[in-house]
Amino acid sequence: MRPLSPSDPSTIGPYRLLGALGEGGMGRVYLGRSRGGMLVAVKVVRDDIADQAEFRARFAREAALARRVSGAFTAPVVDADTDGPRPWLATSYVTGPTLAEAVRRTGPLPDPVFRRTAAGLVEALASVHRAGLLHRDLKPGNIILSADGPRIIDFGIARALEGTVLTRTGEGLGTPGFMAPEQALGTEVTDRTDVFALGAVLAFAAAGPPGPFGAGSAASVLYRVARGEPDLSGVPERYQALIRPCLHKAPAQRPDLDSLLDAVHALAPADPDPEPAPAHPAGAGIGALIADHERQIADLGRNTPPAAARPGRRRGMWTMAGAGLAAVALLAAGGIAVLARDDTPPDAEATAPTVPPAPTDEPGEALPMPTFTETGTLPLINEGVQGRVAYVDDLRFAPDGDVLLVAESTVGPSDGRSAVRVVDPATGRATYQLAPDPGTQAFDGMGFTPDGLLGVVWKRPSLGPNDSRIVYYDAGDIAGGAPESGRARLESSLFALSDFHPDRGVALIDSNRGGPRLMDQEGRPVTGALPITSGHFSPDGDVLVGPDDGTSVLVWPVDDVLSAEGPPAEATVLEHETAVASVAVQPGGTLVATSTGDGDGQVTLWDRESGERIHDLDVGGGPHLIGFHPDGRILFLRGVDGVLRLYDVSARAGIGAIDGPAVTGETETSFDRFAVSPDGAYLAVHDVENDAVRVWEVR
16 A cells, blocks of 8 residues: 555546555556545556457456345445456455564454454455356455454456456466366366365465465476365364365365355364453454554555646656655656677686665666567467466576577376476577476476576475475586586475575575574475575675565574574664565665565666665556566566566666567566576566567677
């Protein structure tokens, strides 16, 4: 929740806007107030989706159906304009945190609140289904915990987004850990699809993150959803009979909502004595979060000027309340780039690396836009095969930049498979394929060691006892056959290789229980679990950076991490208002870039040593997947709209966006993951719409 920026509208339809609540796949969400004083959440559709005739027709139909939903535990649709230049939909605003925020900040729900929430969610889904709708995207972020019970929001929106560029790029599919198997496999969905999601949501509420299908790459999580068993080990025994049947792979074997409501009521204590009333109906911790949201709304109401008094639109500039920093304009006309390839002969005299200029109060002149020349396109494995969904889990260049590694996974009705293909970036053609290790099936991370090996984690995709291994290949030979150089077995609860340190011989390995830890190359832990959800080392190897399970990013000196017997006590803390989705560390400099995972997907630059917030990028289209160019000056941002933008952190200016072979300042595309070679000579992107990896030479 933030104040309106000058680029935001002051009114939508009959509603005066008070602030921005966030941004998601469909567009931006605002807090508005009617003339009669009613608070509403106004969802304004993005221009690129609004231009699609198929979306408009479906949006109008789904909005009409959604207005028929009435129930005590839903946020009803109160108004909509589906024919205007920017279609919008208004729902009654519910004050309170999402279930995701509440569990992240206060822990699993206490028993009375859990039972109350479970009963409310069952009744809410019944209301949605009675109106002829399916939710299709039930997850902790789509559930608000109010003082008088839960409220489900965004019902019907997932159906309206089907077939748009968002679903083709994977952005409209929902959160993998809360999707039903039939959604993961692309088969028919029914009302029992929502029941599966409800079971996953209740497991999250009872046990905390990450949910019953764990963490890791999207493909690994979706494979567990489709083929593996849920991990309910953290769910209290008394809730197991309620949750486990919801997670049956076969939709027909899942309970109906009436049976679920009976099961929730059966959880009530048999003791006839009344239970002591909690200090707050939603619980003390959640009650404090609700009060905090109420204060934020009151502050917005006091600080929002009347519509007639608001300043005129100024493209790309707005001030963050309380931060005292002006955000910078992105994708301004003209642009800069320092992506030119280094053609210095290898025997030339070595020079010290150039330190990228730091952002200043008076940014300098931008450099010319680079030239992008497409070298080739690599279709994904099983591209276009009916009934199979393909994913790119990772794109990574070898240290010398001469080889691109493409980690792929596919999920089908009865199986899943992973592979790492070795690609020549000069042609875009695969020269070799690394297959899963015997006895394993899924890819879960890769990286290069200081001594010239490629380490790949192969594991079983289930969350039960598994046989995970890091298999090492000679990096110098991977283009010609990649002879195996050894293997190390991991502990059963460890998976998802995040990063190798550039010279210490240790790797950061994610864990499904307790958090990531550092391990040596033989798979032996060298530290305890760290209080972050993921992370990576800075290019110089000096610091370890990662988001915690709240709203902060922690930065530690690597020496402190390796010398501590437990989690290192001292860390530079980068505080955010919402959870962080992506983190990038500047090569050759001291900046850390972060992008939040909800709200507007705000991108912020920080000083990694002091924790000082340098400035915010008003880029829109978030959340973003972000990464620095090796020169440390250019930041790449892939937004929820699928566009890959380039931004100069020193000149504080956008330099354009990439759309196929051409590079323009205003474009639409469907890019997902991306990677830049260490010498800056090549850019590789996953083009989701065309099920391919595309490579450009950059000069």
